[in-house]
Amino acid sequence: MAKLADRAMWVVGPLFIILAFVLIDMCVLAYYLVVFPYCHDWSLSEETSILGKLNMIFALLFTLYMVYCIHFHYYMAIKTHPGGMTKETMEATKAVDIETANNAQALLEYEEDAMYPKTCKKCHLPKPERAHHCSVCNACVLRFDHHCPWIHNCVGHFNHRYFVLFMTYMILSAIYFLVFGWEPFAASLDISGPEWPYYFPQPLMAFAYILSGCMGLALGGLCLWHYYLIITAQTTVEFYSNHYEKGIAKSQGEIFVNMYSFGYCENIRRFFNIGDKYPWYTVFYPVPIPPRGNGRQFEKCWEFYMLPESQQQGAILANQEIQDLENIKDL
Numbered sequence: 001m002a003k004l005a006d007r008a009m010w011v012v013g014p015l016f017i018i019l020a021f022v023l024i025d026m027c028v029l030a031y032y033l034v035v036f037p038y039c040h041d042w043s044l045s046e047e048t049s050i051l052g053k054l055n056m057i058f059a060l061l062f063t064l065y066m067v068y069c070i071h072f073h074y075y076m077a078i079k080t081h082p083g084g085m086t087k088e089t090m091e092a093t094k095a096v097d098i099e100t101a102n103n104a105q106a107l108l109e110y111e112e113d114a115m116y117p118k119t120c121k122k123c124h125l126p127k128p129e130r131a132h133h134c135s136v137c138n139a140c141v142l143r144f145d146h147h148c149p150w151i152h153n154c155v156g157h158f159n160h161r162y163f164v165l166f167m168t169y170m171i172l173s174a175i176y177f178l179v180f181g182w183e184p185f186a187a188s189l190d191i192s193g194p195e196w197p198y199y200f201p202q203p204l205m206a207f208a209y210i211l212s213g214c215m216g217l218a219l220g221g222l223c224l225w226h227y228y229l230i231i232t233a234q235t236t237v238e239f240y241s242n243h244y245e246k247g248i249a250k251s252q253g254e255i256f257v258n259m260y261s262f263g264y265c266e267n268i269r270r271f272f273n274i275g276d277k278y279p280w281y282t283v284f285y286p287v288p289i290p291p292r293g294n295g296r297q298f299e300k301c302w303e304f305y306m307l308p309e310s311q312q313q314g315a316i317l318a319n320q321e322i323q324d325l326e327n328i329k330d331l
């Protein structure tokens with residue numbers, strides 16, 4: 001039954017993407033054909049003040065930037081392979097490794113490959129730490145978070161950043177649309193009122209506005225959740241196991257250490273790959289930026305290395321065990 005559901009989710013994946021594009025672009029059209037002409041004087045007549053003209057140009061540039069960012073990050077989340085252990089991706093990541101290799105990283109890889117070898121029970125390929133087998137894609141995914149049918153892809157190491165930025169731009173745009181579209185929305189509900197002067201159908205404007213509210217709320221919840229995971233350096237799968245491990249540690253009077261957490265600010269910096277090569281403002285650039293590291297080995301915090309070796313081993317084994325649990329999908 002679960003297999004059938006996975007297969008169905010895989011088959012309808014492209015339809016979800018088409019539906020998402022149609023709904024997003026319908027709201028974009030509603031903005032440019034109704035809300036924008038409602039808020040600004042398109043004609044640029046003599047009566048429009050300089051401030052009014054500047055305001056219109058700013059609104060136009062800002063909204064075009066937001067629309068571009070939404071489409072860019074959505075496209076990248078769909079097209080970017082989250083990272084896997086197929087022969088091709090292993091070769092590709094190896095090539096990147098050689099380029100960026102340093103002694104510390106090489107040592108880390110050597111130690112971890114030797115100490116904690118693991119093979120996926122389903123695809124029989126080496127399974128690195130934080131990787132997880134996705135039953136929909138039927139492959140192991142690096143730093144797996146969850147399978148998302150809206151991008152017909154897994155959210156993993158190489159596309160998590162695009163996924164989070166896509167949600168962020170969607171929410172900000174939805175808020176912008178809800179604030180500036182309130183009056184045109186109220187007018188669109190008044191069917192018996194004066195004639196509707198826009199090229200965009202009146203009922204569709206009402207639908208686009210309500211849809212923006214619903215999308216903003218749903219994505220807002222999911223996005224907040226992902227920011228919580230980012231600042232605490234966990235994936236959705238790891239959150240559940242860490243929660244469980246935390247309970248056990250507490251009952252035994254010990255302190256639970258998330259080995260991948262370096263503190264809130266550092267975790268955000270690491271997730272968005274800010275600092276070493278990319279300055280902070282690159283977060284606002286709609287250009288392809290890879291995540292930090294190769295997705296197969298991860299640096300650990302010093303608190304982890306302070307633990308007795310048996311506890312270090314226990315933590316890594318616990319992390320590997322949860323990789324075998326049923327994977328998480330969202331709708």
Ligand SMILES: [Zn+2]
Nearest residue numbers: 120123133140
């Ligand atoms: Zn696998």
Ligand SMILES: [Zn+2]
Nearest residue numbers: 134137147154
């Ligand atoms: Zn998947």
